[in-house]
Amino acid sequence: MERENKKGDKVGWQLLYIADPSYNVKPPFFIQWDESEAYKEESLKDLYQKQFSIETLVVSSEKRNLTVDNWIKWYDMKVVDETDTYT
Numbered sequence: 721m722e723r724e725n726k727k728g729d730k731v732g733w734q735l736l737y738i739a740d741p742s743y744n745v746k747p748p749f750f751i752q753w754d755e756s757e758a759y760k761e762e763s764l765k766d767l768y769q770k771q772f773s774i775e776t777l778v779v780s781s782e783k784r785n786l787t788v789d790n791w792i793k794w795y796d797m798k799v800v801d802e803t804d805t806y807t
Contacts, residue, residue, distance in 0.1 A: 733752060733753045736752060740790075745781060
């Protein structure tokens, strides 16, 4: 995929979807930019908002156990805390 920015430069990327026919919960997708990570970091560094940080990410799902199992499998994640209402 690609698009042209306001300066006329083309920005390209590829999307990666997890192909798992057994999932009942749609997984997120990944973006691989055509530019190198170093180039991307340099071109965006003036836009960083360093006063902000991500402390918590909430993913709501009606199929929590299946979602947790998939994320453990897909991302090699570990459960660090779990109750009756969250994992």
